[in-house]
Amino acid sequence: MELLIDQFFVAIQGSNLLVLFLSTVAGILIGAIPGLTVNMAVALSIPLTIHMSLAQALCMIFAIYVSGIYGGSVSAILVNAPGTPAAAATTLDGYPMTQQGKAGKALKMALFASFIGGIMSIIILVLVAQNLAAFALKFGPAERTTLMVFALTIVGVLSGRSMIKGLLSGAIGLLFATVGADPMLAVPRFTFGMLELEEGFGFIPVLIGLFAVSEMLVQAEDRMQTSIKASYKESSDREEDSRLTRKDILLSWKTIIRSGFLGAFIGCLPGIGATVACFFGYGEAKRASKNPDLFGKGTVEGVAAAESANNAVAGATLIPLLALSIPGDALTAILYGALLIQGVQTGPLIFQYQLDAVYLIYITLTLANIFMVATAASFMSFFKRIAEVPRRILFPIIFVFCVVGSFAMRNSVIDIYIMMGMGVMGYILRKFQIPLAPLLIGYILANPFEEALRQALVGSEGSLKVFVVKPIAAGFLILTVLAIVFMIRRTLSARGEETQGGENREGEESEL
Amino acid sequence: MMDSKKIIRFALAALLVFGLMGPALAAEFPTKTIKVYVGFSPGGGTDIIARTVASVAPEFLGQAMVIINKTGAAGTIAAREVSQAKPDGYTLLVAGGSETVSVGHYRELPYHPINAFSPVIRISRDRMILNFNANAPWKTLKEFIQDAKRNPGKYKYASSGHGGIYHSAMLAFCDRAGIKMKHVPYKGGAPGMAALMGGHVDIAIASPSEARALVEGGKIRSVTLTSLERTPLQPDVPTLKELGYDLYLENQKGFVAPAGTPKERIMFLHEAFKKAYEHKAFVKLCTRLKIERGYLGPEDFRKSLMGMYNQIGSVLKK
Known part of the structure; x- marks a missing residue:
């Protein structure tokens, strides 16, 4: 305890707080710009940490990380361009809210949910890091495979009005994911001899193209004279719409907590990541919600679900890193290097030999979350104005960022073409009212699913029994079956209502 | 009139020739930033080695170093880029691992993993x-x-x-x-x-x-x-060689230039990097980052790479 308090005072020195503040601002801005990712920002800040103290270095890294993930939601909500992959699910309800003039409410809910999700994951990290790490190791190929199968049922949940269109969209996502080297034998598929395509279409160009570029194309159809906010008839300037009311919080608190746990759970499994987590959180929130039909049309619950989950990943990815020295994603791999520079060796013994460093990590991560809230709250009025900038000025700027961001991922021009191609495809799909979210989920899950499936089958020599014999794997399969049955029943009952003459169809908005 | 035209022509030609010859005559190298390609993401092991060297070496190069992460296809995209770059010493690659000694045995690459490059210096050896x-x-x-x-x-x-x-x-x-x-x-x-x-x-x-x-x-x-001698980090673990199995493979990292780079430029880069390698700040960073320093000069680095490349090749041919 004494050590914890000591470390607290080490952490809150003036210079550290200054670093925290500056890094938070930088993190939010980098996160908000589509294509400039948190990973890149953290990696480039590592050389700066060489000459810093451990506390300072941690403040810098965590502040960029935590606020960067929040920052991604700002552009997701305001202009339908997720600033980071982790904010992809935030667009589903965030952007419709902006179109309804509720940008302020969405931004505040995103911040609130991010903060709660972040703090929850820290509590989980502090309390059960070692147990959870041991549990995460049980997730072998068979367990991962069935987890992915279960995750794929979210496609159905997000399909909206037409299940067929949703499944079609998911299938297109799976199809695109087959481009690249196969995960077992590295045989190139659909690469046409181009080395650049061996890793498949990069996630960032696909994401930016599908969401941001297709949005610009749709908007370009009218003449872009007005701002996003003014261009929608329902646009409202009611005071209530830019605030987070008690009603909103009452509506969303369960969702936030659930997403926080889901995010932390997925975060502690190495190699799955925040993007899957936020869709998981979103899908489960919709399944559990009393009014699932509002999802995708601009409900605070949807924003809360996605944002709580993706920020909960932040703390949880530290669990395998600290307890087992296993960096679960690119970001924790960078953090591992940064900790080594500071002389901190992660692994099972860190809790015995370098407890001071562990405490410092807890404290700085908490401080980073607090600074994120404080800084973002003071930026709020500035953010809201972005939606008021005329689109003919705003969109060209965003487009430049989209191009630069796609290129910057790996300094490759082909990624710009992929982004543009995806933009055109997203535009066409929208015209046919095919939802884009299932495509993205199919795209994200395909490769980890194939990898895990084939790893499991190597181990079992082709026998599918592994998926039933192992209890965790079997559990996910049962959940999958239940989810499908649940979905079929709902579809049938909805159809029943319709044939009975219930003409309660709401406005024909195309869902994302 | 004719004469003055001729004179102008001659002057222009002379200017052109001297203009082109100038740098060659003065043998000034390097006169601009040196680009270092890394085939893996920022923050990874290979990238850290590049950036650690780049934090010390410019002092001895007299020029800045810029690190370009061109990721993808197990580091082979960056390797291809450098293999096709102008062999003038201004474009380098951090090589020696999978993309150099291993991947080429499994599939065809658009460059020869060893012969397309001219090794400059080996910086580190990561044992397996x-x-x-x-x-x-x-x-x-x-x-x-x-x-x-x-x-x-x-x-x-x-x-x-x-x-x-x-x-x-x-x-x-x-x-x-x-x-x-x-x-x-x-x-x-x-x-x-x-x-x-x-x-x-x-x-x-x-x-x-x-x-x-x-x-x-x-x-x-x-x-x-798989090394020839034990690691100081775990001195009680025997090597394969001690156990009677003849195998020597290490994950090396160093700098290589495109094949055909003039020898004196390779040697200049080698000298500069070697000074950086021996610099106190670099040694300290390596200790902290647990990078095992492993200097080899251009010729030895080539031999070492070739040896490992052939060992893997002979196993896969079976």
């Missing part, structure tokens, strides 16, 4: 250490090999990806030991270690510094390594 799960039933490697001989194809090993250096090292190990194992590729070394700790595979390779934290924490046991 083989590990069991801490609860594995075998006390020694010998016991395991006997068991595996009785049960061909029963046991599994993790690698960092098909065709990577860990995959090749395990294939070479199985070849020397006369056993058959199943290969389970993961995306990178860390997920493979997680699979080992979770008991999903029986053997996984790590670098000594990664392994040590987990050995001390009682999660895994290191059994042998």
Whole structure:
């Protein structure tokens, strides 16, 4: 305890707080710009940490990380361009809210949910890091495979009005994911001899193209004279719409907590990541919600679900890193290097030999979350104005960022073409009212699913029994079956209502 | 009139010739920033080596170094880029690992992994250490090999990806030991270690510094390594050579230039990097980052790369 308090005072020195503040601002801005990712920002800040103290270095890294993930939601909500992959699910309800003039409410809910999700994951990290790490190791190929199968049922949940269109969209996502080297034998598929395509279409160009570029194309159809906010008839300037009311919080608190746990759970499994987590959180929130039909049309619950989950990943990815020295994603791999520079060796013994460093990590991560809230709250009025900038000025700027961001991922021009191609495809799909979210989920899950499936089958020599014999794997399969049955029943009952003459169809908005 | 035109022409021609010859005559090198390509993401092991050198070397180069991360296809995209770059010493690649000694044996590459480059200096050598799960039933490697001989194809090993250096090292190990194992590729070394700790595979390779934290924490046991001598980080782990298996593979990292780069420029770069390599600040950073320094000059680095490339090639031909 004494050590914890000591470390607290080490952490809150003036210079550290200054670093925290500056890094938070930088993190939010980098996160908000589509294509400039948190990973890149953290990696480039590592050389700066060489000459810093451990506390300072941690403040810098965590502040960029935590606020960067929040920052991604700002552009997701305001202009339908997720600033980071982790904010992809935030667009589903965030952007419709902006179109309804509720940008302020969405931004505040995103911040609130991010903060709660972040703090929850820290509590989980502090309390059960070692147990959870041991549990995460049980997730072998068979367990991962069935987890992915279960995750794929979210496609159905997000399909909206037409299940067929949703499944079609998911299938297109799976199809695109087959481009690249196969995960077992590295045989190139659909690469046409181009080395650049061996890793498949990069996630960032696909994401930016599908969401941001297709949005610009749709908007370009009218003449872009007005701002996003003014261009929608329902646009409202009611005071209530830019605030987070008690009603909103009452509506969303369960969702936030659930997403926080889901995010932390997925975060502690190495190699799955925040993007899957936020869709998981979103899908489960919709399944559990009393009014699932509002999802995708601009409900605070949807924003809360996605944002709580993706920020909960932040703390949880530290669990395998600290307890087992296993960096679960690119970001924790960078953090591992940064900790080594500071002389901190992660692994099972860190809790015995370098407890001071562990405490410092807890404290700085908490401080980073607090600074994120404080800084973002003071930026709020500035953010809201972005939606008021005329689109003919705003969109060209965003487009430049989209191009630069796609290129910057790996300094490759082909990624710009992929982004543009995806933009055109997203535009066409929208015209046919095919939802884009299932495509993205199919795209994200395909490769980890194939990898895990084939790893499991190597181990079992082709026998599918592994998926039933192992209890965790079997559990996910049962959940999958239940989810499908649940979905079929709902579809049938909805159809029943319709044939009975219930003409309660709401406005024909195309869902994302 | 004619004369003055001629004079102008001559003057222009002279200007052109001298203009072109100027740099060559003065033999000034380098006069601009040196680009270093890294085939892996910022923050990874290869990138850290590039950036650590770049934090010290400009002092001796007289020019800045810029690191370009061109990731993808196991580092081969960056390698191809550099192999096609102008051989003037201004474009370098951090090479020596999978993309140089291993991948080329599994599929055709648009460049020769060794001959397309002119080595400058080897900076580091990351050894490869083989590990069991801490609860594995075998006390020694010998016991395991006997068991595996009785049960061909029963046991599994993790690698960092098909065709990577860990995959090749395990294939070479199985070849020397006369056993058959199943290969389970993961995306990178860390997920493979997680699979080992979770008991999903029986053997996984790590670098000594990664392994040590987990050995001390009682999660895994290191059994042998593919180097010629033991590692100071785990001095009680015997090498394969000591155990009677002839195999020498290490994950080396160093700088290479495109083939055809003038010798004096290679030597200039070598001298500058060597001074950086010996610099106090660099040594200190390496100690902290647990990078094992391993200097080799241009010729020795080439021989070492060639040796490892051929070893892997001979195993795969079988």
